[in-house]
Amino acid sequence: MREHFLHALAELEGQIRDMGNRVSLAVRxxxxxxxxxxxxxxxxxIANDNVIDELRYQIETNALSVITRQQPxxxxxxxxxMFLELASELERIGDYAEGIAELVIRCIELPTLEQPPQIxxxxxxxxxxxxxxxxxxHERDxxxxxxxxxxDDEIDSLxxxxxxxxxxxxxxQPDHVERAMYYLWIAHNLERIADRTINIGERTSFIATGIIDKHRLRKDEADKPQA
Structure with missing residues (x-):
């Protein structure tokens, strides 16, 4: 039974790693x-975001199967x-990447405006x-x-x-109001990516130690990706 559980756990971790790589590529x-x-x-x-969503569903399904069958x-x-929560965090980061892509499309038809260097x-x-x-x-750091x-503090300041x-x-520059607002939304999505990344770090710490510092965990309120 233990061997089967460890094998299932390794498969779950591999799925998390695959999802993390795909989300990282989406942001890039x-x-x-x-x-x-x-x-x-x-x-x-935007089209590829469905793949990330499907990966989250697969991880959730497999994780629940491990819990019910293996009774860890x-x-x-x-x-x-924590793998369940990590899948949720990664899916949200993928949403922010998708939101940035949608904002790029919205900017195409607008008058040119140089984006602030902070972005x-x-x-x-x-x-x-x-x-x-x-x-x-991966290293359980x-x-x-x-x-x-x-x-994260630097990103908040930016x-x-x-x-x-x-x-x-x-x-x-009243003629550039709309594009300026889109740049702000892009910055908001980047700020939220950083926040969600902190959550990944917190959950990694919990996996490694069994202790989690809840003061940094981000709430879901007002957390809709801007697009």
Whole structure:
């Protein structure tokens, strides 16, 4: 029985890793389409989001099957339950990537407006955070969330700068109000990617130690991806 359980757990972890890689690629590609103003590529990202959604469904189905058939003990149940939550976090990050791609398409027909430089910095930091979180999950690194905190604080600060830029642009360039607002929504999605990445770090810590610091866990309220 133990051997069967460990095999099922390894399969679950492999699915999580596959989903994490696909989500990481979706974020990268969405930001590539933003940087190059590429609508065709953006539409492909939107179409591929269904694959990420399906992976979450498969993970949930398999995890529940493991729980009902194997009846894992407390520590093992902790791992399986965290895999369920990790699938949810990754699916949400995929939604934010899809939201960015949809905003790229909306910008195509609008007058040209140079995006604030903070967005590119946010994008690079958010991608680096996600890679770090996924590596930490594979290594069962209990310090992941603490290490990610600094980058998250930087992204929050950059988001506030984009917010200030948006209001200033809307006042000084009324012809660019809509595009400026879309840039703000893109920044919002990047900020939320960082928040969800922190959650991955927190859940990784819980898998490794059995202790979770709940003060950093993000709420679902007001968490709809902007698109």
């Amino acid at each position: 590609d969405a930001l590539w389409s933003l940087e190059r103003n590429e609508p065709i590529f953006a539409r492909q990202i 003990m407390a520590r093992d149940l902790r791992v399986v339950s 590119k910095t946010m994008a690079l930091k958010a991608q680096a955070m996600l890679r770090d979180a996924l590596d930490a999950l 209990p310090q992941a969330a603490e290490r990610l905190e600094h980058s 988001y506030r700068e984009v917010l200030a830029w948006t209001f200033a642009t809307m006042r000084s």
